[in-house]
Amino acid sequence: MDSMIGIIGGSGLYQIDGLEGASWVKVSTPWGKPSDEVLVGRLGGVAMAFLPRHGRGHVHAPSSVNHRANIDALKRLGCTDVVALSAVGSLREDYVPGDFVVVDQYIDRTFAREKSFFGSGCVAHVGFSHPTCARLSGHVATAARAAGARVHEGATYVAMEGPQFSTLAESRLYRQWGADLIGMTGMPEAKLAREAELCYACLAMVTDFDCWHPSHGAVDVAQVLATMGRNAGLARDLVTRLPALLGPTRALCPQGCDRALDHAIMTAPAMRDPELLAKLDAVAGRVL
Ligand SMILES: CSC[C@H]1O[C@H](OP(=O)(O)O)[C@H](O)[C@@H]1O
Numbered sequence: 001m002d003s004m005i006g007i008i009g010g011s012g013l014y015q016i017d018g019l020e021g022a023s024w025v026k027v028s029t030p031w032g033k034p035s036d037e038v039l040v041g042r043l044g045g046v047a048m049a050f051l052p053r054h055g056r057g058h059v060h061a062p063s064s065v066n067h068r069a070n071i072d073a074l075k076r077l078g079c080t081d082v083v084a085l086s087a088v089g090s091l092r093e094d095y096v097p098g099d100f101v102v103v104d105q106y107i108d109r110t111f112a113r114e115k116s117f118f119g120s121g122c123v124a125h126v127g128f129s130h131p132t133c134a135r136l137s138g139h140v141a142t143a144a145r146a147a148g149a150r151v152h153e154g155a156t157y158v159a160m161e162g163p164q165f166s167t168l169a170e171s172r173l174y175r176q177w178g179a180d181l182i183g184m185t186g187m188p189e190a191k192l193a194r195e196a197e198l199c200y201a202c203l204a205m206v207t208d209f210d211c212w213h214p215s216h217g218a219v220d221v222a223q224v225l226a227t228m229g230r231n232a233g234l235a236r237d238l239v240t241r242l243p244a245l246l247g248p249t250r251a252l253c254p255q256g257c258d259r260a261l262d263h264a265i266m267t268a269p270a271m272r273d274p275e276l277l278a279k280l281d282a283v284a285g286r287v288l
């Protein structure tokens with residue numbers, strides 16, 4: 001199968017450079033509008049698609065990002081792999097602003113978002129014990145190191161609703177839970193990518209110490225933007241290294257991300273809602 005790499009850019013990363021034949025493409029989805037048009041092109045012989053999560057100019061708040069439309073649009077364009085870039089606060093002493101961290105677990109504290117493509121009329125339960133793709137995450141770590149970043153592999157990301165930053169009590173609680181990083185957008189993006197059978201990896205860029213650290217002031221947007229400003233070049237550089245690592249064609253995912261729906265759908269074929277099935281054409285067409 002041909003590879004196509006989708007990149008979701010987070011706060012401070014609203015475009016990438018170097019795509020050959022690049023153009024912004026409007027993608028319609030049955031789930032509404034994606035955050036923006038998608039920048040589609042090729043790099044090193046591999047197709048790539050870039051979508052800024054908050055839209056160019058940062059117009060969508062964390063709770064109003066249409067993650068279903070974003071993931072559907074990338075799947076519909078033919079993406080096989082999705083790399084999500086995210087600004088995060090660190091909940092650990094040893095993950096400092098400027099570090100890059102490959103996420104491998106999540107705690108979902110969001111509550112005001114659509115979290116599934118499925119529902120009444122077509123019920124599905126995908127496995128999610130390992131929410132990211134280990135193969136893709138490995139390539140992302142390699143690319144980030146090659147670009148010169150300090151990289152940590154394996155971290156738990158707590159996704160909060162926002163848009164306000166956390167209270168001190170919450171920040172301390174998340175540390176006690178064993179969370180390493182905090183952000184507002186990792187969920188339900190990762191859940192939806194799994195439902196859409198996409199290999200998904202998240203590279204988090206530490207911008208601050210949230211508010212728990214006794215020797216650092218509480219996070220504010222100025223801090224996040226200042227760190228992102230220093231890191232955006234690194235982020236763009238590592239993205240250009242991914243095609244050579246993934247290659248133009250791709251073997252089946254060893255972890256089965258690309259077959260997540262094989263045994264997930266519960267609703268009897270005769271009882272499925274044709275309207276919902278039509279909306280699931282890109283996400284679940286393989287098994288419906
Ligand atoms: C500008 S700080 C809060 C904002 O930054 C992060 O966004 P993203 O994950 O898209 O990089 C965080 O989740 C909040 O949305």
Ligand SMILES: Nc1ncnc2[nH]cnc12
Pocket residue numbers: 087088089090165166182183184207208209210211219224
């Ligand atoms: N401290 C923090 N909390 C939530 N989201 C963030 N994004 C960047 N820093 C953050």
